[in-house]
Amino acid sequence: MLDLLHFLEVYDDSFIVSICAEGLYLIMILSAPMLLSALTVGLLVSILQATTQVQEQTLGFVPKLVVTFVSIIICSTWIGSMIGAYTAKIYNIIPYLQVK
Numbered sequence: 001m002l003d004l005l006h007f008l009e010v011y012d013d014s015f016i017v018s019i020c021a022e023g024l025y026l027i028m029i030l031s032a033p034m035l036l037s038a039l040t041v042g043l044l045v046s047i048l049q050a051t052t053q054v055q056e057q058t059l060g061f062v063p064k065l066v067v068t069f070v071s072i073i074i075c076s077t078w079i080g081s082m083i084g085a086y087t088a089k090i091y092n093i094i095p096y097l098q099v100k
Contacts, residue, residue: 019090026086030079037071038064 045060072079 023086026082030075030082033071033075034068037067041067 041063042060045063049055049059
């Protein structure tokens with residue numbers, strides 16, 4: 001993660017871009033467990049459907065939905081702590097910002 005206090009001397013576009021880049025990176029990292037679990041289950045279900053030749057649409061949707069919700073529940077404390085740390089970092093920077 002970027003150290004945002006390093007950019008406090010610079011109040012131009014690079015400061016804003018660094019905050020946005022860190023936020024987008026955080027979004028990618030935090031969404032990875034849900035996406036990877038849904039991708040894995042989707043692959044397994046599609047292999048099962050191909051071998052049994054059962055082409056039921058809900059057979060692919062329901063397991064992915066359940067696994068995604070389970071991964072959200074499992075990772076919720078980690079997601080909350082990461083979002084809380086990022087928010088605290090942004091709030092700690094606010095008193096040092098000055099309008100040009």
